Amino acid sequence: MVGRAGEAAWRVLPLRISDVAVVRRLWQRATLPVATTDDRALLRLLTRDVPRAIADVAPVLGVRRFFTGSARRQSAVVAGEFLRRHHAAVVGNGGPGRLERLGAFTAPAEPGRLGLAALLDPALRFDLVSGTATPAPEILDRPVVDGLPDALDTIAKVVAGEASYRSAARDAGEQVRRAGVRQVLGEMPVEALKTATRDRLRLGPLTEAGISTVQEVLDDGVNLQALPGVGETSARRMLGAAQTLWRTTYDEMPIRIDIDHRRPETTRLLHCLAEWDSCRQTRGAAADLERAAELEPLRAAITSGVTHLLVIPARQLAAAGLAESIQLVRRRAKLLGTSSASGRRNVGVDPWDDFLARPADYFAMLAELGFVTEDDDAVHGDLPEEIIQAVRDQVLDGEHLTASLRGYQSFGARFALVQRKVVIGDEMGLGKTVEALAVLAHLHSRGKTHFLVVCPAAVVTNWVREVSSKTKLRACRVHGPERDRAARTWLRDGGVAVTTYETLAWWEPALRELRGLACVVVDEAHYIKNPQAQRTIRTKRLVEESERAILLTGTPLENRVDEFRNLASYVRPDLTVDADDLSPRTFRRQIAPAYLRRNQEDVLAELPQLIEVEEWLPLSAADRSRYRGAVERGNFMEMRQAAMLGAAQSTKMQRLVEIVREAAENERRIIVFSHFRNVLDLVARSLPGPVFGPLTGSVPAGRRQQLVDQFSSARHGAVLVAQIVAGGVGLNIQSASVVVICEPQLKPTTEAQAIARAHRMGQVQSVQVHRLLSEDGVDQRITELLAGKRRIFDDFARVSDMADSSPEAVDLSEAELVREVVAAERQRLFERDSAEA
Incomplete structure (x- = not known):
């Protein structure tokens, strides 16, 4: 059996030239005449009943009859009568002629037809082949597997050479995992033991002894029974419950690389991963190594006398798939055999610096080791x-x-x-x-x-x-x-x-x-x-x-x-x-x-937390005046910008400056998104610290990437100012971990794209998203309408258990949205003015 994806994919039978004799015998069986019901009865009589009767008659033949008891002689008489009666019946019904017909083949032997390829002929009725579902079995020539044992040996040698580094990385990962479990259990109160035992434990003696966490129960271990009020049985149950919680926590504990708390065991893990990565020739070869493991059972079958392989698919896989896997493994072995250590990375650098430079590579290694599930x-x-x-x-x-x-x-x-x-x-x-x-x-x-x-x-x-x-x-x-x-x-x-x-x-x-x-x-x-x-x-x-x-x-x-x-x-x-x-x-x-x-x-189990905060802010007097004028003119785009254009007098701008300063103190970089060029220009002039941009649609593509590179290498507190439809598409900006969106967008996906520039594979810090929203005015209206659009996406484009939905009930074109919001805001301001008057 040769496996694929954990299941048998092909059954493979090695064939030799001598197996042609087996094919001939199968052909002879297949070309025997078809027996009728009477023929089968005759054959059953001659092969089963007659031999049994002859055995019963034998004791009364020759000198043995003088030593045979009466019971055996009686059985012999009955058997003899049976033989005489059936002999007459067989001869009378043409039995000898029927036997001669059944022994003759219905077709002459064709030596050229009876090669190994005849095994695929359904007429041969070869059990391994006949009745199989498509794709059909095939016979592969020996050259298809030539060199496979050597290729498997080469791969095994390379893997073995890397095994010590891989093992060291795995051991280091286990230490990080166990340290994480210890930290969790060190914060888990002993009351959790009741959950594991369905409230059948008395925890008073533990509390009185100053034991307050599950980890402390594990640390005390067998000494628990020495505590006042704790017997041997209770101590065993307490320890068993704590061990159950340890195992559950361990099984569910992913490895996280916390750059804010650089623990020694995590540093050692990164160092071991860097060493493994620097020496391994199998980088990027995981799929081919899997194929090599699947083909290992073929090694024993490929002996010197084998000339062909009969391949019987166990699933919907053609035999060509097996040949392709063999070719891949031979090619990978050739690549590994000719590669050298000249591409080794410099592992003398700080492993944390290397991790921050290419976190996705490290998480890929952790996934390969089974630590990221x-x-x-x-x-x-x-x-x-x-x-x-x-x-x-x-x-x-x-x-x-x-x-x-x-x-x-x-x-x-x-x-x-x-x-x-x-x-x-x-x-x-x-x-x-x-x-x-x-x-x-x-x-x-x-x-x-x-x-x-x-x-x-x-x-x-x-x-x-x-x-x-x-x-x-x-x-x-x-x-x-x-x-x-x-x-x-x-x-x-x-x-x-x-x-x-x-x-x-x-x-x-x-x-x-x-x-x-x-x-x-x-x-x-x-x-x-x-x-x-x-x-x-x-x-x-x-x-x-x-x-x-x-x-x-x-x-x-x-x-x-x-x-x-x-x-x-x-x-x-x-x-x-x-x-x-x-x-x-x-x-x-x-x-x-x-x-x-x-x-x-x-x-992405390792992806850091995404923290989204809606910052609802009041309009300043200047903001409110500017906003009212935009509503009176029916200028929707001006309404959306009004709360930002007051610069230092703008409540939104004041909050943005606070967010940037706080991010700098926490050693984070910031991306500020807005739809409007006027807002971006004003933001770029108003913020402290290094500011890059504005990155807008008019900036050439090469220059955009250059801006991102400069921003990524700048000190903490750096700000990239970007137009959301330009910077929110295609660019990878994992160096930023604070995202500010200056106004709600008209499509939920626009905001999601922008956030994903930072919150993506390779991000190692939690990502904070701040949406600056005005309590009064257009932001509130847009936010309410966007909630409907998000529901459409979740229902149709994401996996959802919802059975039905009516998209048109919440779907609005941009023109419809503009009309509705402007009309509603005019009505709201009119009603407020009337109430104040």
Whole structure:
């Protein structure tokens, strides 16, 4: 048996030349005449009843008859009569002729037909093959497995060489975990013991002895029975209850790296992880190592005399899947055999500095060691079981990928490979980019050469960096002044071309002539939710003409369910989505073959806490005057900005300055988001400390990344001021852990995107989000209306147990929202003036 995903995937039977004789015997059995009911009765008589009668007659034959008792002689007489009667009946009914017919083969032997390949012929009735479900069994030639034992040995040797470092990291992780358990139990009152024993313990003696926590019970151990009022039985029960609580806490205790409390055991863990990472040649090879373990049972079967392998699929896996796994393992062994230690990292640096520079790598190692667990159901999203099984069975070749994948990321990449054209709607910050890159790297190992990424201009630089740092593929920036040269280079040599929605208008004619586009990745795919937009039409044509497509978006649904349905239809126009039944459960089931969504809280156990605070603030006199004038003019955008434009006289601005100063004292960096350029300019002039930006839509893409890099390397208290629609998309700003949103946005997903720039995989500090809201006026109205939009997203785009919903009941276009808010505010101010008069 050869396994896959923890289950038997193939049964493999080694074959030799001598097994042709077995095939001949099977052929002889299969070509015997078909016996009738009478024939079977005759054969049963001759093979069972007659031999038994002959045995009964034997004692009265020859000299033995003189020594046989009367009972045996009587049995012999009965048996003899039976033989005479049935002999006459068999001869009279043509028995000898029937036996001669049953012994003759119905077809002549064909020597050329009776090779090992004949085992696959259903007519042979070979039990291992006949009756198997598709895919059909196959016979693989010996060269398919040649070199596999050596490859397994090479991999085992490399893994063994890393084992001591891996073991040291695991031991250090256990120490951190146990220290965490000790801390939790050290704060857990002894009353918790009652919960573990259903209130069957008397805790008075413990309290009187000064034992107040569960950890103290564990520390005292066997000495508990020496306490007054505690007998041997009670002491045993107390200790047993405490140990039960220890085990429960231990099982549920994830490893967290607390940068604010740098404990010695955590420092040692980081040092051990850095040493392991510096020496290991198997970085990024987790999937291939898993395949090697699965193929280990084949080692014993591949002896010198084996010429072929009969492969019988145990599940819906073709024999080619086994051959592919063998090829992957041999290729990985070759890579490991030729790699060297020249790429070792410098482990002499402070492990905390290295951790802060690349936290995602450290958490990937912790996940590999089993210290960061994932909920399997959450990893699978809302997919049906048959697709989950197919994804588990999909091989993912990591030869050209240099990054380590988390389990859920590997699943996402394999989902895209299995389904070919998909929407990956993972919540922002989970690493959709590396999932897409894993797909491209896999396809490149299969001989594919040309890949295309279409994205907003703001994230072109980030994509080019990610391709270069996480894969061995060539990145071509087809955007900006060098786009002509880059486009020609990519068309000639292949690689990953990174371009923008706008550049497609220039480049599409040349792209449509390309006949080898293996995969197109559409980042921030909600940009093409409107099917009438030109960028949508151009991008959709590319999706249709490409062999594969991956649409990436953390916000598949912003306003209307129809927009979400559009995205799914671009990759799977064959899916039938019932426009009349818009219940969330039905909708998600209908688009499941094309859509995968996982949420942060489900798959990132190590993600620090997200603390969201709504700061409701009064309008100052100057704010109120400015706001009233905006309402009278019916200027909605001016109404939204009114509470910030008073600078030092603005209550919101005063609170913002306080937040920035407090963050600086706590050694944090801050991002300030606003929709409005006027607000951003004023914020940049008003804040203390180093301020970077404003980062707006008019800032070139390269300059945006440069601003982020400068901000990330600046001292604590630094502020990045960004327009929310520009800085809230595509950029990774984990160096910031305080986010301030100056006014509520008209789409909940806009705020979610902005927050996810900081609260994402790799963040090591808790993230504080401050929403500055005015008690009086437009902020209150917008907040109420946005609550409805959030419900739509949660019901349709996230996993939800709700059975039905009516999206149109709470869905408003922006124009409708503006009219409603302006009208309501005019009415409110009029009523207040009337009451005051």
